Structure formats: C-alpha cells, structure tokens
Amino acid sequence: MQSKDVQGRLDDVDRRIVDAVRRSGRLPNNALAAQVGIAASTCLTRLRSLVDRGVISGFHAEVAPVWIGRPIEAMIAVRLRAEGRAAMSEFFDRVAAMDPVINAYYLAGADDFHLHVAAESTDALREFVTDRLSTQPEVAHTETNLIFAHQRGGA
Template sequence: MANDVLDEVDRRIVDVLRRTGRLPNNALAERVGVAPSTCLTRLRALVDRGVISGFHAQVEPAWIGRPIEAMIAVRLRAEARASIAGFFDRVAVMEQVQNVYYLAGADDFHLHVAVEGTDELRSFVTDGLSTQPEVARTETNLIFAHRRGGAA
C-alpha cells in the first residue's frame, strides 16, 4: 500500500474529493482536467485499490437530536490486550459512537460520541463503557465545536 504511488491524475482526483466530497463524475472530470470516461475509470480503480475507502454524508449530530459531542479516551487493562479487536468492534457499532480511533500512546482508544444530552453521556460512559471488564479507565472531554480538516 505505501509503495503504491499515485500519479498526478489520481492525486488530483483524490484531492478534489477530499476537499469537496463526492461530485457528479462530469464535474469531477472537469475539475481534474480529464475526460469523464477516464475520470470514472480512475475513480473506480482508486476505490478498488483501497485509496478511497468509501463515500458518506457528514451529518451534523444536532440535526438528528444529538447536540452534545464528546471525545472519550479509553485505556484498557494490561491483561485485556487480547480483547482489543473485540472491544474495537463492539464500540464501533454503538449508536452514540461517531468514530473510533485505535491509538498508540497513553490511551488505547478515543471515541467520538454524539448524544441527546448530558444524562445520556453520563450513562454511556458509566454504564456502557466503564462496566466493560477490559476497561481500566475513561476520560471524557466535551467538544464545543469542530471543523473537518482539509476541507476547502
């Protein structure tokens, strides 16, 4: 993967999509400066190679009734290292979890969560996370605002 090199056209496609999201193929081809058929072939190849891992709509949590966002640092117990993959899979599908980051460093995971209110946040941490046997500690930080990086 790291040895695969993107040529200039592929780099332009990735850059435009990274900054503007998904565009109709004709608009993407025009911005990149290639024919629509070339652009579509290149885009499909980027997806097949795993360079582009998916397309999604980024929805503001407040619009779906989840205005409170937080980052929760989770450290697992030393003896629970064999449970990392299972923990990762379990928390990734929790309704409140927006993103899961598996880390090197003092914490094992950071969870970006969105909830209806502080009562749900407290319950998520105390009942949903802290009671899991592999969890040694959690630390919760409220998010006041965020902006997606790399966007034009």
C-alpha cells in the first residue's frame, strides 16, 4: 500500500506518464512522449526512473485464461488457523506460486487471502481446492466462488 506521501512525489509529467502507461503499456516511447508532451529522451529517462522507484512495477501481457485451456475461473477465499498466522507471509508466497493461481491477495478482514485461479475443468478446480489448498496445514477454511466474467477497472 502506498502512502499519500509517496504518491505526492510524482510531478504532473510523471502522473501523465503513469496514466498513459496504465491505459496502454504497449505504447512505443516516441508515442508516449508525444502523448505526454515531452521529448522522447526525457520520456525514456522519466519512465526508467518510475520503474526504478517502483512506481511502475512491471509490464505484462494479460492473457485470457480460456485461450490457454483454462476456461474455469474462480475466486477462493482462504482463512488460516490461528496457529498458522505466524507464517502468513510464507504461506502467501507459497500459494501465490501454485499452479493455477493467477493473482493472490493478502487481506485484512474475515478472510486472510483471496486467490484468483483459472483451471482446465471443474474437476481440476476441485482437485486444487480439496487436495492441494485445503490440505495445507495452515488452512482452516476455504470458500470458492465461480467467476462468470470480469473486466479490468479504470484505476
């Protein structure tokens, strides 16, 4: 989570670069520079600085799971046992690396984690939840919700 102090360190040009890259990470540098209204060399220097500072944490392709043979998506809520809470960070790292996890969220609230997963079939989803996730010694409870559709937000 970023504090307002960290967010406040971006000037107007940095904010325009971040906004443009957020909307389209595939913009070539010269197009990004033109859109932001600065020279290409300045844009490249600022973009590299934003990456180095952790403002932009990466560039990636978002692939629709159905196209890689994983048409079943679900959000799985996970609660840990009280004694498992001492190793929450380790658990988080371990489950985030599991296949079929797409995204893992470490939460405050009733649930400790939400896992966005994509599976080949309902059988594969069931196997992941019952045989791989629920058998982790830290896990007290899971709740699986199927995802019918989703859209990336504008923020």
